[in-house]
Amino acid sequence: MLAPDSNDGSPDAAAEWAAMLEADPAAAIGPGEADRVLNQDEIDSLLGFDPNASGSVELTGVQALINSALVSYERLPMLEIVFDRLVRLATTSLRNFTSDNVEVTLDSISSVRFGDYLNSIPLPAILSVIKAEEWENYGLLTVDSSLIYSMIDVLLGGRRVSGNVRVEGRPYTTIEMALARRMIEVILEDTHRAFEPVTQVNFKLERMETNPRFAAISRPANAAILIEMRIEMDDRGGKIEILLPYATIEPIRVQLLQMFMGEKFGRDPIWEGHLATEIYAADVELSAILHEQELPLSRVLGLTPGDTVLFDRTPSEPIQLRCGDVDLAEAIMGHIGNNVSVRVTSPLNPPKVTMAGFEALDQSMEGR
Known part of the structure; x- marks a missing residue:
């Protein structure tokens, strides 16, 4: 209507x-x-x-x-390559550690808030505070209870049982904590080797906690990268989670932006060689400066043919070789046949801007 x-x-x-x-x-x-x-x-x-x-x-x-405030890990493509490498290294290391058939798989890489992750950890679990010494910051490595009990059974010769291992509602014993620490140290060593192609960093186990409140290494609202890996040993196993705050990986953010190992940003070696070849083949005009002095304008205007201007120089004193407004070298004058010649006596002046200066400028621009 x-x-x-x-x-x-x-x-x-x-x-x-x-x-x-x-x-x-x-x-x-x-x-x-x-x-x-x-x-x-x-x-x-x-x-x-x-x-x-x-x-x-x-x-x-x-x-x-x-x-929307979280930064997607997909902006750091090298990070996934590093942890794929960690999966291969950890598979071999844990097989040697347990003398059993171990399979390590990468479940996911995602961005989370630190506070949300702490609240989502299923207890009981072991939270390891790890320090990246070269980055001077911290991360978390969480081992769930099913993996801890499965690893203890394998290391202590327990019989193979099908299904999940029963988790008892008690704190971990000293032996269990010691065995879990040894497994975590093996994984941290593999993480160090996985990062080697990108950067040199050593991960040190600071402490082990069972209460998430004591493992707060960042503000709850800060963004972090969460890497979830699953470890299977026949019919038993569990999950390991590595959490790295964005502040921790900030020192290598430029390296993590690479699409493949060894990629260079903003530099093409082919064009560098071509440019250097063309520069060496270029023709430049050099000027031999015998002497320079200041004269009043009135005297210059009064010069006539036949007047003599005295230079305060001797034949053996060096002269300046100049290209444009840049002094290149010192030389001694002479002659070859009917031609005036110069012989360079001092090396060329080093350039004020070197390739290292360009690289430092590129890094500062990429860091903004």
């Missing part, structure tokens, strides 16, 4: 329209535009919640707005 024409000044029409709205507000809406209730699937889609989606699915809706 359409509203009456605003130009219609009839008070009866306006009163009739107001009474109709009070009696049935939906009467102002067309027959195909009536309000309907959203079902649960439509509400989940609007808010961005999908219970069937995995952790790697891109967030949508309200969840995407909430997490």
